[in-house]
Amino acid sequence: xxxxxxxxxxxxxxxxxxxxxxxxxxxxxxxxxxxxxxxxxxxxxxxxxxxxxxxxxxxxxxxxxxxxxxxxxxxxxxxxxxxxxxxxxxxxxxxxxxxxxxxxxxxxxxxxxxxxxxxxxxxxxxxxxxxxxxxxxxxxxxxxxxxxxxxxxxxxxxxxxxxxxxxxxxxxxxxxxxxxxxxxxxxxxxxxxxxxxxxxxxxxxxxxxxxxxxxxxxxxxxxxxxxxxxxxxxxxxxxxxxxxxxxxxxxxxxxxxxxxxxxxxxxxxxxxxxxxxxxxxxxxxxxxxxxxxxxxxxxxxxxxxxxxxxxxxxxxxxxxxxxxxxxxxxxxxxxxxxxxxxxxxxxxxxxxxxxxxxxxxxxxxxxxxxxxxxxxxxxxxxxxxxxxxxxxxxxxxxxxxxxxxxxxxxxxxxxxxxxxxxxxxxxxxxxxxxxxxxxxxxxxxx
Amino acid sequence: xxxxxxxxxxxxxxxxxxxxxxxxxxxxxxxxxxxxxxxxxxxxxxxxxxxxxxxxxxxxxxxxxxxxxxxxxxxxxxxxxxxxxxxxxxxxxxxxxxxxxxxxxxxxxxxxxxxxxxxxxxxxxxxxxxxxxxxxxxxxxxxxxxxxxxxxxxxxxxxxxxxxxxxxxxxxxxxxxxxxxxxxxxxxxxxxxxxxxxxxxxxxxxxxxxxxxxxxxxxxxxxxxxxxxxxxxxxxxxxxxxxxxxxxxxxxxxxxxxxxxxxxxxxxxxxxxxxxxxxxxxxxxxxxxxxxxxxxxxxxxxxxxxxxxxxxxxxxxxxxxxxxxxxxxxxxxxxxxxxxxxxxxxxxxxxxxxxxxxxxxxxxxxxxxxxxxxx
Numbered sequence: 145x146x147x148x149x150x151x152x153x154x155x156x157x158x159x160x161x162x163x164x165x166x167x168x169x170x171x172x173x174x175x176x177x178x179x180x181x182x183x184x185x186x187x188x189x190x191x192x193x194x195x196x197x198x199x200x201x202x203x204x205x206x207x208x209x210x211x212x213x214x215x216x217x218x219x220x221x222x223x224x225x226x227x228x229x230x231x232x233x234x235x236x237x238x239x240x241x242x243x244x245x246x247x248x249x250x251x252x253x254x255x256x257x258x259x260x261x262x263x264x265x266x267x268x269x270x271x272x273x274x275x276x277x278x279x280x281x282x283x284x285x286x287x288x289x290x291x292x293x294x295x296x297x298x299x300x301x302x303x304x305x306x307x308x309x310x311x312x313x314x315x316x317x318x319x320x321x322x323x324x325x326x327x328x329x330x331x332x333x334x335x336x337x338x339x340x341x342x343x344x345x346x347x348x349x350x351x352x353x354x355x356x357x358x359x360x361x362x363x364x365x366x367x368x369x370x371x372x373x374x375x376x377x378x379x380x381x382x383x384x385x386x387x388x389x390x391x392x393x394x395x396x397x398x399x400x401x402x403x404x405x406x407x408x409x410x411x412x413x414x415x416x417x418x419x420x421x422x423x424x425x426x427x428x429x430x431x432x433x434x435x436x437x438x439x440x441x442x443x444x445x446x447x448x449x450x451x452x453x454x455x456x457x458x459x460x461x462x463x464x465x466x467x468x469x470x471x472x473x474x475x476x477x478x479x480x481x482x483x484x485x486x487x488x489x490x491x492x493x494x495x496x497x498x499x500x501x502x503x504x505x506x507x508x509x510x511x512x513x514x515x516x517x518x519x520x521x522x523x524x525x526x527x528x529x530x531x532x533x534x535x536x537x538x539x540x541x542x543x544x545x546x547x548x549x550x551x552x553x554x555x556x557x558x559x560x561x562x563x564x565x566x567x568x569x570x571x572x573x574x575x576x577x578x579x580x581x582x583x584x585x586x587x588x589x590x
Numbered sequence: 591x592x593x594x595x596x597x598x599x600x601x602x603x604x605x606x607x608x609x610x611x612x613x614x615x616x617x618x619x620x621x622x623x624x625x626x627x628x629x630x631x632x633x634x635x636x637x638x639x640x641x642x643x644x645x646x647x648x649x650x651x652x653x654x655x656x657x658x659x660x661x662x663x664x665x666x667x668x669x670x671x672x673x674x675x676x677x678x679x680x681x682x683x684x685x686x687x688x689x690x691x692x693x694x695x696x697x698x699x700x701x702x703x704x705x706x707x708x709x710x711x712x713x714x715x716x717x718x719x720x721x722x723x724x725x726x727x728x729x730x731x732x733x734x735x736x737x738x739x740x741x742x743x744x745x746x747x748x749x750x751x752x753x754x755x756x757x758x759x760x761x762x763x764x765x766x767x768x769x770x771x772x773x774x775x776x777x778x779x780x781x782x783x784x785x786x787x788x789x790x791x792x793x794x795x796x797x798x799x800x801x802x803x804x805x806x807x808x809x810x811x812x813x814x815x816x817x818x819x820x821x822x823x824x825x826x827x828x829x830x831x832x833x834x835x836x837x838x839x840x841x842x843x844x845x846x847x848x849x850x851x852x853x854x855x856x857x858x859x860x861x862x863x864x865x866x867x868x869x870x871x872x873x874x875x876x877x878x879x880x881x882x883x884x885x886x887x888x889x890x891x892x893x894x895x896x897x898x899x900x901x902x903x904x905x906x907x908x909x910x911x912x913x914x915x916x917x918x919x920x921x922x923x924x925x926x927x928x929x930x931x932x933x934x935x936x937x938x939x940x941x942x943x944x945x946x947x948x949x950x951x952x953x954x955x956x957x958x959x960x961x962x963x964x965x
Contacts, residue, residue: 162776422629425944429633429937433902434917435640438929441921442643515782523784523903527918541790545907550794551805558790569782577779577845 156582163578169571177385189382192374193535199373200299203258203360207556208368220253221361225340227354241349245342247357251322252335259360260318262300262340264292266353273346273353279321282336287311287321294344294353318359368556370540371547379535380560386447386536387518387568394451394517398458399510405459406467407498410475411490420464427460433523440529447531450524454517463509470502477501504583512576515569522565537561615952622948626941631710637933638705641926648694650924651718655692659684692718705930712938714931719923729931732916739808740912743828744901747835748893751843754836756886759847760874766852774844781842786903789834793907796830803830806909831908835901854882888947895936895943 157163184192192198203222212219225247233244266273277289277300289308292300302308303318312320315331322338323331344353367377409420432454439453474480475498483497524530525538526545544550544557642648663669663681672680689695693704708715714729722732762771797805804810809823854860860877868877879886905914913932920928 162779166779422625425625425629426632426636429629429940430636431933431936434921434929434933435637437902437918437921438640442640442647442924512782519782519784519787523786526786526903527906545790550790550798553798555794558794562787562790565787566783570779573779573782577775 153582157578160578160581162574166571166574166576166578169567170575173384173388173568173571176381177388180381180385184378184382189378189535190533192378193382193533195372195374199369199375200261200263201356201358202369202373202375203362203364204369204373205371205552205554205557206258206361206364206369207554208366208560209361209363210366211556212363218252218254219362220255220257220359221363223249223251223257223357223359223361225249225357225359227342227356232352236349240345240347243342243344243346243353245344245353245355247340247342247355248337249339249357249359250335250337251333251359253361254333255362256319256322256331256333257359258318258362260302260321261358261360262302263356263358264294264298264300264353265296265355266294266298266346266351267296268351269346269348271347273344273348275342275344275353275355278341278343280339280341281321282334282338283325285325289340367560368554370543370557376540376557376560379540380537380564382535383537383540383561383564386531386534387521387565388514390447390451390521391514391516391518391568391572394454394458394520395510395513397451397455398461399463399506399513401455401459402461402463403467403499403502403506404494406464407471407494409464410468410471411494411498420460423460424462424464427457428462430457432457436520436524437527437529440524440527445524445529445532447521447534447536450521450529450531454520467502467506470505471498474498474501508576508580508583510576511572511579515572518568519565522561537565615949618952619945619949622945626945630937630941631706633937634709634930634934635702635706637937638702638709638926638930641929641933642698642702647924647926648698651692652689652694655688655694656681656685659688705926709930709934712934714934715927717920717925717928719925720920720928729927732928733913733931733935736911736913736916739910740905740914742824743831743905743910743912744835746828747832750832751836751839752890752893755840755843755847758844759851760879762844762848763851763855764870764874766848771848774841774848777841778845780837781839783838784903785831785835785838785901786907788837789831789904789907792830792834792837803827805830806907808911831904831910834908835904850882850885851878854878857881884951887950891943891947895940 181189201222201224206222207219209219209221227245227247230246230248235242235244262277264275272293272295274291274293276291279287279289281287287308289302289305292298302321303316305317308317309315309320315323319331322333324334340357342353342355346353365375365377367375367380369375405420409417435457436450436453440450443449480493480497483493488497521530521536522538522541525536525542528542528546530536530539530542538561540561541558544554544561547554547557549555549557659681663677663684669677669680693701696704714733716727717729717732720732721727722735724731724735726732758774762768762774765771793805796803804827806827808827809820810827814820814823855873855878857877860873863873863877902914902918904910905912906918909915917929917932919925920932
């Protein structure tokens with residue numbers, strides 16, 4: 145690479161502010177791409193992105209917290225109150241115990257939570273314990289939330305309780321339970337200390353009862369959550385290495401193979417060149433995206449298969465014609481003749497004499513090609529042909545699209561992956577355009 | 591040249607030279623035609639193989655046919671009190687009929703060649719699952735129904751981009767280094783993102799945040815009765831997708847055309863013309879645009895061809911009923927005749943354009959004309 149990136153070129157490049165900005169963006173993205181797999185291993189990322197149980201303490205469709213705080217808002221974050229921190233009063237009676245578990249919390253947010261759930265766990269009981277719930281508001285109001293028989297793992301969806309909503313004057317429970325009864329019209333939050341009192345009867349001397357009250361927030365973390373409660377930051381972080389790897393491998397794969405094949409064709413001429421030319425023309429007729437879509441629908445949407453198809457279709461791309469035009473004069477250059485005279489083999493001439501000559505011209509094309517492939521991956525994902533397992537930016541966009549995120553006002557869901565895509569595109573394109581001016585003297589002199 | 595000069599034995603007569611040119615041109619055209627036909631043949635065959643998963647789609651189809659037939663026979667009250675054996679015979683007969691209709695009984699290789707022959711002769715056949723909005727099963731009808739939508743949208747956008755870019759580039763190349771020129775260069779990297787990407791933002795901004803324009807579709811539902819209202823509604827629906835495509839490609843087009851014109855305007859003969867003191871208008875017309883005409887025509891024609899394939903994703907994002915979304919649906923339905931039909935038409939058009947370009951070049955450029963005969 146020393147031929148390619150001599151110090152002069154670097155200095156030249158440093159003259160373009162856009163190149164510096166581009167490089168900064170690329171460095172930043174590469175940093176994220178390199179650290180993410182270390183912090184969250186590949187297997188774990190896939191496992192977590194599959195969704196399910198592990199996300200049940202996350203809110204649905206919560207916006208990023210910092211956006212709300214920047215706007216001066218004080219929307220609810222997720223509050224979790226667990227019983228192991230509470231002071232449990234136990235009274236024994238023959239054949240069991242009576243437990244009183246107070247779950248206390250201070251509610252200081254301006255907005256209502258998005259949902260309230262109570263998770264109950266009772267391990268090792270011969271007979272299922274029984275729990276009665278009472279909600280105590282700071283103003284002394286008490287609302288009975290009914291009684292439940294507790295299995296080993298139970299979830300009480302307080303927000304889904306229709307009869308409770310009716311008792312609260314038609315308000316959804318997560319609004320009604322926390323609103324100020326003095327205020328007429330639009331409900332307002334009553335801040336202060338709340339308590340959910342669990343009065344339990346357990347029929348066991350030893351085994352206890354675990355309870356966890358979750359008041360789901362309206363905002364969550366730095367990236368918010370999606371419709372399956374998954375934290376979007378996982379997909380945004382993991383999308384970075386995936387996007388960069390896809391773009392880089394596809395760009396390297398297509399440009400290098402194309403270049404080598406063009407050089408081979410130019411060097412050997414005759415039927416080799418003719419075959420290469422005809423194959424290129426066939427390939428130009430094949431529409432790339434429909435073929436990718438076909439492969440995705442008919443075979444598999446694995447990102448690595450897509451990558452392979454992209455590279456294969458890219459080998460005999462129209463670029464061959466351009467490189468051929470560039471290589472033809474090089475073939476006749478005196479130094480090639482000199483190489484022939486000392487007895488260099490065909491392969492050596494192609495590799496050591498012809499390719500290095502046009503590599504510098506190739507670098508800008510190569511850099512500007514990377515975002516094209518990054519966007520191609522996103523495009524496929526938006527069409528619903530994203531990798532079935534990997535979290536990628538395109539898949540976040542696709543989820544958002546299919547859940548009508550824009551229509552429902554979940555703007556962050558679309559904007560975050562879009563900004564990352566745009567950053568990648570801009571970073572590489574800015575660097576590429578500057579490189580183009582550095583490496584193509586014809587443009588530089590203008 | 592006087593008539594006497596043509597009788598000079600050392601020079602071939604003008605007439606003979608013309609004839610030679612014509613012969614070369616014809617030979618060249620013939621050669622290209624054969625090569626292009628072969629190209630289309632191979633390209634279409636490859637598509638047929640991919641679209642059928644190398645024959646695997648047939649097995650899926652067979653399973654599907656069987657389950658459908660069993661279901662219809664089971665659900666039909668006319669066959670309720672038919673004995674089991676008779677019923678299974680009926681099912682077998684129906685399946686055989688359907689298999690014969692779709693010609694699944696023949697090996698894939700045979701059928702693929704048959705597909706190829708019919709596709710090449712533009713006999714696109716009947717769709718397997720899909721039908722046009724009017725209810726026709728003919729692939730031709732399905733495609734022609736979607737075609738105007740694609741042509742309208744992409745034609746408008748691409749023509750707009752093309753002409754704006756060429757004229758803006760000419761303008762900028764005259765005063766390169768100006769603030770405007772720098773701005774355009776600085777904005778060129780914005781084209782790294784494709785049209786659908788800008789589309790999403792435009793929809794967000796102009797359809798949801800400020801609900802000024804429709805978020806998707808082609809006309810309001812139900813379509814307006816009067817022509818004028820129809821055109822107005824169409825225009826309103828077209829604004830966002832056209833703007834998205836325009837945004838995503840205008841700056842890079844201006845940039846590349848500008849570089850192109852700059853390179854052409856730094857040729858020695860242009861410098862010479864400047865030194866002679868010719869007016870800049872004249873230099874632009876006769877010295878810069880004239881030799882640059884061939885590449886301009888090329889990219890114009892290739893752009894027109896690009897219209898055909900449409901853009902699957904842009905059409906999906908804007909819910910535009912064009913060829914791109916048709917192809918996407920066809921792939922989803924595994925409706926091979928429609929897929930192949932779309933690709934064949936695209937291949938033919940591309941080949942036709944390439945052929946026209948070859949001939950045009952041969953006519954315009956004497957270098958190609960002379961060399962062409964010996965290719």
